[in-house]
Amino acid sequence: MSDVLERRDAAPLDDGHLKVVGTRPVRPDGADKVTGKAMYGADLAMPGMVVGKILRSPHAHARIVSIDTRKARALPGVKAIVTAADFPDLASEEFEAGESAGNLRDLSQNVMARHVVLYDGHAVAAVAATSSSIADEALALIVVDYEVLPHVTEVEAAMSPDAPVLHAHMFTQGLAVTPDKPSNIAKRNELTRGDLAAAFAEADVTVEGRYTTAAVHQGYIEPHACVASYAADGQCQVWSSSQGQFMIRTYCAKVLNLESSNIRVTPAEIGGGFGGKTTVYLEPVALALSRQCGHPVKMVMTRDEVFRASGPTSAGVMTVKLGAKADGTITAADVVLKFQAGAFEGSPVGAGSMTALACYDIPNFSIVGYDVVTNTPKVAAYRAPGAPISAFAVETAMDELAAKLGMDPLALREKNAVRDGMKASYGPVFKNIGYVETLEAIRSHPHYTAPLGPNQGRGLAVGFWFNIGGESTAAVNINEDGTAVVISGNPDIGGSRASMAMMAAEVLGLPVEKVRPIVADTASIGFSMLTGGSRTTFATGMAVTQASQKIVEDLKRRAAMLMDVSVDQVDWVDGVAVCRDASKGKADLSLAHIAEKSGQTGGPIGAQVSLNAQGAGPGFGVHLCDVEVDPETGHVTVLRYTAAQDVGKAIHPAYVEGQIQGGVAQGVGWALNEEYIFDRTGHMENAGFLDYRVPVASDLPMIDSILVEVANPRHPFGAKGVGEVPIVPPLAAVGNAVSAAIGKRLTDLPMAPPKIRAAIDAG
Amino acid sequence: MSNVEFIAPTSPEQAAKALLAGGPGARPLGGGTDLLVQLRSGRLPAGLIVDLKRIPEAIGIRQDGGAFVIGASTPGITLSEHKALGLAWPGVVEATNLIGSTQVQGRASMAGNLCNASPAADSVPALVAARATCLIVGPDGRRTATVESIAVAPGKTSLAPGEFVLEIRLPARPGRSGDAYLRSIPRTEMDIAVVGAGVNLTLDAAGVITEAHVALGAVGPTVILATAAAAALVGTKADEAALANLDAAARAACNPISDKRGTAEFRTKIAGVLARRAATIAYGRAEKR
């Protein structure tokens, strides 16, 4: 269900005559998925394939004294065993990879622990064997001698001067003076504007609070899985489920010191990623095992391994202080964010800082972020990394400010909203944003004024995400019967194949059913950055559109040859070449006809475009949530949820709605029940979907999505990224609703029943 | 689970013999919705699996006078389809049907739920409140035991080597009786009870409670038969004062732990709330019969 509101300024190809873009065709990958034919990471089998498994640390923090693999090697059926000794010992080197920047040494040591294990579940060794049970037996025969070290899993405890230090080489960066003692604080970052102290001194009203969120997992249904084969001549093949086959190639090359030309990665169908599949865990290990034994090696994580050794995103501890004039004008904001990075530096606190106040025009602010390592799995990207965490703090504080001012929470947002031409808190000047339109969409929705019953509460929250463009390649080939194939290098995690086919069909003038989109391996299409940052429909879509436009130009040229007229006499109208001069009596030429005669006009018809897409439009979401709390049990029922978002232009509206609904569902889980629970030894206690509680279908109402279309002129159809914004507001929208329902402010996630009942009882 | 052996005997005596011969690694199999999960995860060592589902008495629901005799391995879905059982024991049926999902219901049995010996098992508080009994078969013949005597600690039962439950018997009961079961889970389904409460009541013609049984799940190492809580109801019409007394007595009966699923404090409070609410539902059902 959805309403579409439009403000179309400038989308170049959107002249009101779109035939395909904006419609809702059946997805091209749908039949395979619902009939079980789609090939996911674990579905590939090869002749001679053996099973690879990983031995994981039972300790949160320990020195590896020795690893004895002799007994395991002697077990019949064992083909290979690797430890860190089988991987190059990489030096510290920063790399940039879209949303997942990091350090190569850390990446490699997360794939296989070297000298020290840093979390429960850290990989220590791996075996390949002829069967799964032999591999299990072999793992049990590997003897690892550990010297257990003190550990720390909580952010603030890890920041304390007497906390056990994870990395002796870590000296806090971003301070005026680099400290002379190592600590767990990898970095401090800061964004400031104006004179904060003066602004607070002059404020009529201030609010101040401390807010916490728990570490949560991306919760994709498909565990990490791959098959890798290392041939005698050094040629490597990898089949795996990830958000980027080129990312897998790069990381395998770096971690194993191989040349990219020797690695071919074929993307499997992906069963969810949400950012969590933007890095490697298994692929380099499978290659190292295959190199040792010569067999293709298949590795599939169990759910326990997924929780203990992949993902999650940061737990956060935040403080927010806001100052405002009596009329609701916010004059000052002081935000401190402490984010858990896990075993290696690289929490999303930078993005959390940049997004924290991005919805607001505030003259004086300070945002300080800390990136803190802990003895927990290294965090991975999760939809709008960092933004939901800081938004939870800021949007909860905004709710408190509205209450203190006696002001409608939506009016407070409207009063302080950023608009075109304003300088964003993170630097650039906003252009073509649709934030006020999105606020207006919620104000005019019937939900906004619907009555509430007893024990019910309503919460409002807003959210922002940058969205990115970046490097993409796409090719379009015309088949001899006039149908088309669109080839791109981005795994389809959110319906992007449908969008690619639709944009090509629109430009070519073909029905979308005649365009087959495929996602190609790394040797069959040029480089593309991974699917992340909500970039694919924007950036790869731009490459597809440009390749299609090139083909149209070529088709006109060929039609002119066949018609024997000059090329400027030919128009391309709905997939047919038409001679402008009717008096010439030239018959129209269909694409099928031109394709059939392509041998006479220069050979096969195809075009490839590689680009670095600029001008991705940022996105804003405004969410409204009603809950009912059972005051005796502390149970929360989400009664109603409405999410409005500026999407630029919805290429396939149903999949945009799907993105919004999915983001809200994950956000509701984050708000109410999801959390990593560690026991006193640092062992994760709930590494499974029974006790790590993602929402089930019956936990959610139908999520109403409103698509606000304020076109992005930098995209041929006006598209903006849409996949990440919707997870930013729900944490606070739900939290504010729960607080309203019980008449008490809750500030800690998850808001599970015991916490709510305790808050009610505290009176 | 590399070296698992599997047999499916067709008589109770053969099954008992095989279980005894199989030693400590031998396990009866009902629906397998606990057993197979535990074997797969390596929590249980692989051994001999003795499938009970080919034994005729172990499957199906028979009426014996006013009593119901339920084959130990009868799947939950069969209970939900039995009209007479649903009318007589709606609380037992709703408790059993809370287990898992539609798929799990096609397999999961009450005896498996009971003999898995989890303090959070959903059907058990309802069975205990119903004063249900088990027919146990073993190498030395047959015996009868109360449901609450089966589990002795989390994961441990009182069954001797070779013994298994063949039938569960719900006693005949007078008219104007009703039962109910409620559980608390953070979500709406697919979860383990943080607290469960079963209440079973019989009323006289005037609506006064003449017999009451209250059982609480997940608030102690085994399901608790809360006799003082039940006594708070007898002689009343489940009015507000009686319910308040029930709430307090139920809380007093609790002996929970704090764990990842809930604090001891929370569990205790919720036990009182659920006992109260289940009593109200059971009372309403009893009035209608």
Ligand SMILES: Cc1cc2nc3c(=O)[nH]c(=O)nc-3n(C[C@H](O)[C@H](O)[C@H](O)COP(=O)(O)OP(=O)(O)OC[C@H]3O[C@@H](n4cnc5c(N)ncnc54)[C@H](O)[C@@H]3O)c2cc1C
């Ligand atoms: C997805 C999922 C959801 C679940 N949800 C719930 C839930 O909501 N509530 C809940 O209470 N449980 C739940 N469970 C657990 C399980 O389904 C129940 O405990 C179920 O009733 C077990 O019955 P079964 O017949 O499958 O037992 P089995 O797995 O066959 O056996 C369980 C144990 O009892 C023993 N056993 C079985 N039958 C007998 C017998 N006749 N005599 C002696 N010993 C016997 C077995 O040896 C084993 O130790 C869930 C399980 C899954 C997989």
